[in-house]
Amino acid sequence: MKKIKAIYPGSFDPPTNGHLDLIERGSRIFDELVVAVLHNREKEPLFTVAERQQMLEETSRRFKNVRVTNFHGLLVDFVEKEKAQAVLRGIRAISDYEYELQMALMNRRLSPGTETIFMMPADQYSFLSSRLVKEVFRNKGSITGLVPTLVEQRMRAKTSGKRGK
Numbered sequence: 001m002k003k004i005k006a007i008y009p010g011s012f013d014p015p016t017n018g019h020l021d022l023i024e025r026g027s028r029i030f031d032e033l034v035v036a037v038l039h040n041r042e043k044e045p046l047f048t049v050a051e052r053q054q055m056l057e058e059t060s061r062r063f064k065n066v067r068v069t070n071f072h073g074l075l076v077d078f079v080e081k082e083k084a085q086a087v088l089r090g091i092r093a094i095s096d097y098e099y100e101l102q103m104a105l106m107n108r109r110l111s112p113g114t115e116t117i118f119m120m121p122a123d124q125y126s127f128l129s130s131r132l133v134k135e136v137f138r139n140k141g142s143i144t145g146l147v148p149t150l151v152e153q154r155m156r157a158k159t160s161g162k163r164g165k
């Protein structure tokens, strides 16, 4: 039988429990799932790509068919390089839909053989975004339960390091 390999691309700055929920769902559906941290041009990321990759590796180690890596440039080129058949993306609120639809259709135009598969997280994560986590954390609100413990620790370490400089 044909094995299906999917790419789950994103910024993951930082990885949240919503991302982990999707990784778990994806690992159940696909034979192989490659989580790929995108090098994008966001001006001030909280974590470097290497740091994000490492946090994802540590938190998804329990899923044996999941691998974490990073990529530059066009997603469809990366999909081709990995010889994958599908792209996994998450849909939270209706507001995600328009942007995700645009991207999925552009990717289909660039690579007609690649399918984008959308999955929904558990309801408790459907309001959760990396941006919101950073905002709450910056304003000293609790992010416990929103990100893996390891990510929360790394966020604390990062801000205390900054204060010390």
Ligand code: ADP
Pocket (backbone or CB within 6 Å): 009, 010, 011, 012, 013, 016, 017, 018, 019, 022, 088, 089, 090, 091, 092, 096, 120, 121, 125, 126, 127, 128, 129, 130
């Ligand atoms: P991007 O910058 O590519 O949107 P993100 O790291 O914000 O990267 O998200 C990567 C993917 O994970 C996107 O498909 C996004 O919709 C999805 N995602 C982010 N947060 C959640 C969540 N809480 N539940 C489900 N999917 C999510």
